[in-house]
Amino acid sequence: MRKGVSQKRNGPMPVLARFYGIVIRMLFLRQFVAHFHAFYENNELVVGLSPVRILQGEAPDRVRAMVLEWPRPTNANCWRPGAGSAPPCRRSRLNR
Numbered sequence: 001m002r003k004g005v006s007q008k009r010n011g012p013m014p015v016l017a018r019f020y021g022i023v024i025r026m027l028f029l030r031q032f033v034a035h036f037h038a039f040y041e042n043n044e045l046v047v048g049l050s051p052v053r054i055l056q057g058e059a060p061d062r063v064r065a066m067v068l069e070w071p072r073p074t075n076a077n078c079w080r081p082g083a084g085s086a087p088p089c090r091r092s093r094l095n096r
Helices: 061-069 073-079
Strands: 015-019 022-025 035-040 043-049 052-057
Touching: 022 061, 035 061, 043 061, 052 061
Parallel strands: none
Antiparallel strands: 015 022, 022 035, 035 043, 043 052
């Protein structure tokens, strides 16, 4: 079982990014505040998008820092309502 977050799921979560052993996943459900899950080894973080902050979970400090950087300015347009019709999102330097 992962540290910090329950294992209850509403189905598979698509992978949005992978970097430095961290896997970013997001389930698109309107009834919840916009957030994503970051998995690293046996750790899981739930990260809110507006504002970007850790809502729940535990991970090493360097992992927390990278996860908090991932959705910031270069990906900001990805999280706006209606972003599906916007130009493709630029990738963070972590995704290169």
